[in-house]
Amino acid sequence: MTTKNKILDAAEKLFADKGFNGTSLREITSQAEVNLAAVNYHFGSKKELIKAVMSRYMNELSPRLESALITICNEEKQPTLVEVFSAFVEPLLALNQFKENGTSNFLQLLGRGYTDSQGFLRWFLTTRYPVVIDSFITAVHKAYPELSTEEMFWRLHFTMGTIVFTMSSSDALMDIAKNDFNKNIDIAGVIKQVIPYVAAGVGAPIR
Amino acid sequence: MTTKNKILDAAEKLFADKGFNGTSLREITSQAEVNLAAVNYHFGSKKELIKAVMSRYMNELSPRLESALITICNEEKQPTLVEVFSAFVEPLLALNQFKENGTSNFLQLLGRGYTDSQGFLRWFLTTRYPVVIDSFITAVHKAYPELSTEEMFWRLHFTMGTIVFTMSSSDALMDIAKNDFNKNIDIAGVIKQVIPYVAAGVGAPIR
DNA sequence: AGTCAGTTTAAACATGCGTTTAAAATACCG
DNA sequence: CGGTATTTTAAACGCATGTTTAAACTGACT
Numbered sequence: 001m002t003t004k005n006k007i008l009d010a011a012e013k014l015f016a017d018k019g020f021n022g023t024s025l026r027e028i029t030s031q032a033e034v035n036l037a038a039v040n041y042h043f044g045s046k047k048e049l050i051k052a053v054m055s056r057y058m059n060e061l062s063p064r065l066e067s068a069l070i071t072i073c074n075e076e077k078q079p080t081l082v083e084v085f086s087a088f089v090e091p092l093l094a095l096n097q098f099k100e101n102g103t104s105n106f107l108q109l110l111g112r113g114y115t116d117s118q119g120f121l122r123w124f125l126t127t128r129y130p131v132v133i134d135s136f137i138t139a140v141h142k143a144y145p146e147l148s149t150e151e152m153f154w155r156l157h158f159t160m161g162t163i164v165f166t167m168s169s170s171d172a173l174m175d176i177a178k179n180d181f182n183k184n185i186d187i188a189g190v191i192k193q194v195i196p197y198v199a200a201g202v203g204a205p206i207r
Numbered sequence: 208m209t210t211k212n213k214i215l216d217a218a219e220k221l222f223a224d225k226g227f228n229g230t231s232l233r234e235i236t237s238q239a240e241v242n243l244a245a246v247n248y249h250f251g252s253k254k255e256l257i258k259a260v261m262s263r264y265m266n267e268l269s270p271r272l273e274s275a276l277i278t279i280c281n282e283e284k285q286p287t288l289v290e291v292f293s294a295f296v297e298p299l300l301a302l303n304q305f306k307e308n309g310t311s312n313f314l315q316l317l318g319r320g321y322t323d324s325q326g327f328l329r330w331f332l333t334t335r336y337p338v339v340i341d342s343f344i345t346a347v348h349k350a351y352p353e354l355s356t357e358e359m360f361w362r363l364h365f366t367m368g369t370i371v372f373t374m375s376s377s378d379a380l381m382d383i384a385k386n387d388f389n390k391n392i393d394i395a396g397v398i399k400q401v402i403p404y405v406a407a408g409v410g411a412p413i414r
Numbered sequence: 415a416g417t418c419a420g421t422t423t424a425a426a427c428a429t430g431c432g433t434t435t436a437a438a439a440t441a442c443c444g
Numbered sequence: 445c446g447g448t449a450t451t452t453t454a455a456a457c458g459c460a461t462g463t464t465t466a467a468a469c470t471g472a473c474t
Contacts, residue, residue, distance in 0.1 A: 003451080019322075021228055024431065035453055040433060042451095115226075115322040115375060150388045154400045157380055158369045162408070165368025168322060173364055181357045193361045200411035201369070201404040210421080231461065242423055247463060249421095415474105422469070431460075439452065444445105 004042045006032040012053050016108035017171075020050055020116045051124060054113065057106040060098050062129050064091035069135040073142060081199040084139045089195075093188055104170065104187040111168025114160070144203055151206060159198045166194060211249045213239040219260050223315035224378075227257055227323045258331060261320065264313040267305050269336050271298035276342040280349060288406040291346045296398060311377065311394040318375025321367070351410055358413060366405045373401060 010032035014023040025046060029036045043049040068087040072079050095102030113121030126133060140152060147155070166173065170190055177185050185193075217239035221230040232253060236243045250256040275294040279286050302309030320328030333340060347359060354362070373380065377397055384392050392400075 025433090026431080035451095036432095037434080037454090038452070046432065111322075114372070115318075150384070150390070151400075153384065153387070154380075154397075155404055157376075158373055158401060158404045161369045161372025162365045163368075165321070165372045166365055169364075173361075177357070177360065180360065183357070190361075193358075194365060196411040197362055197365045197408040201408035204403040204407035232463090233461080243462095244423070244464080245421085253462065417472105417474085419472095420470080423467085425465085425467100427462105427464070429461080429463105432458100434457070435455085437453085437455105439450105441450070442448085444447090 003032075003034050003038050006034055007039055007042065007049070008053055008056060011049055012056075012105055012109070015050070015053060015112060016105045019112045020121075022116075047120075050113075050121070054109060054121065054124070055128075057095065057098075057102070057109070058125070058129055060095060061091055061106070062132050064094060066132050066135060069132070069139050072139045073135055079139065079143045081140070081143045081203045082195060084136075084143050085195045085199050087139070089188075089191055092191065101187075103191075104167070107163070107167035107187070108170065111164040111166075114164050115168070140202065146206065147202075148206075152202075155202045155204075159202060162194065162198055162201070166190065210239075210241050210245050213241055214246055214249065214256070215260055215263060218256055219263075219312055219316070222257070222260060222319060223312045226319045229323075254327075257328070261316060261328065261331070262335075264302065264305075264309070264316070265332065265336055267302060267309075268298055268313070269339050271301060273339050273342060276339070276346050279346045280342055286346065286350045288347070288350045288410045289402060291343075291350050292402045292406050294346070296402075299398065300395060310398075311374075314370070314374035314394070315377065318371040318373075321371050322375070347409065353413065354409075355413075359409075362409045362411075366409060369401065369405055369408070373397065 007028060011023070011028045014027055014031065017023075025039050026036060028049075029039060039046065039049055043052055065088065068091060069084075072084060072087055092103050092107070095106050099105070113125070137152065137156070140156070141147070167190075170187065174185055174190070177183055214235060218230070218235045221234055221238065224230075232246050233243060235256075236246060246253070246256055250259055272295065275298060276291075279291060279294055299310050299314070302313050306312070320332070344359065344363070347363070348354070351359075374397075377394065381392055381397070384390055
């Protein structure tokens with residue numbers, strides 16, 4: 001286990017739990033049991049560390065997601081919106097084999113990135129992984145061609161909000177669900193719950 | 208204009224823009240043109256200031272919202288989900304008469320409160336204004352009785368996410384919409400866009 | 415005019431932050 | 445083994461934060 005990876009692992013969990021702004025380098029390095037200065041030595045700055053944490057996941061996720069979406073785009077038949085959103089499931093859950101609690105951690109990080117840090121992570125992701133976004137939009141358009149570009153813009157952002165918010169507070173939600181309904185739901189369960197919701201939202205009738 | 212109100216006004220705008228953690232007391236007091244120590248003198252602490260900012264809006268909003276929802280609950284006919292969510296529109300837009308940009312500011316604050324500050328604001332709101340939440344749940348149940356308590360729980364949280372995320376980044380979204388579609392959309396426009404989305408999401412078929 | 419509670423003020427305080435430094439330790443290689 | 449490059453370390457730096465202090469000011473009421 002290298003120092004660099006110890007830092008990445010500790011940072012990932014703390015960032016997911018408490019946000020980027022809410023986590024100090026001192027927390028990270030003491031959890032990782034490395035020296036404080038190691039972060040700046042290995043990554044240069046806290047901002048670069050954040051990028052490194054996100055990149056580790058994106059590089060794992062984006063090829064799978066990309067090919068799943070492109071497959072849908074190239075098929076003959078018109079997909080349903082549920083099918084489009086279901087394309088995310090396998091690539092997302094594959095992160096659990098890549099790393100323990102990978103799916104949950106990644107989605108929480110994504111949520112943090114959109115609300116912490118004044119949108120710099122949004123810029124980072126959209127400029128670094130544009131193909132994923134484009135093929136997703138194409139797939140949605142194929143499933144619901146009547147949706148205008150503008151309405152699609154809004155509905156996809158609503159969807160982003162649904163996912164991101166749900167995931168950044170998924171720990172709290174799963175706790176409540178356990179107390180109130182005596183059901184142990186995991187991240188895969190949450191994902192399966194949310195797909196019909198966002199598919200119906202995006203597919204809502206126009207006007 | 209009292210010192211207390213000058214602080215509340217400045218804090219409200221800054222909190223909405225940059226989050227609670229992202230705004231310092233020095234920014235607030237210099238924008239409000241009062242002394243730094245005035246915050247602690249009048250409010251006790253930053254945390255109490257946050258509560259005061261939120262309470263000013265909630266006390267304006269909650270009676271209207273409560274009565275609108277209770278009206279729906281007491282009507283003979285079964286409401287549609289769109290009608291239930293539309294009950295929020297008038298009370299929310301009324302905040303614009305209460306204060307310039309009131310609707311937008313309040314919704315952004317709400318968004319911040321759910322992601323900043325480790326959920327203490329969520330606790331504050333749910334314990335201080337339980338009637339609003341209860342009557343909302345009752346109204347949704349009346350509109351879609353087949354939805355189990357558990358599924359309702361998840362879908363309402365998804366909805367919360369949609370609203371909260373959209374609103375906390377609504378400035379950025381409205382900017383993009385202006386650039387890409389040459390359309391000047393305001394907060395009322397966003398609200399009207401989101402209602403069909405969340406209504407369809409909550410109303411999605413079960414299983 | 416004098417008193418006194420309420421308010422405002424400048425200054426300081428303690429703490430925590432990200433980052434930098436320079437020396438010590440370790441690893442690598444001819 | 446010797447020397448060079450890499451990595452780790454403790455300490456400090458400069459800065460920003462929320463909060464506290466104690467003195468100065470304000471405006472009513474007797």
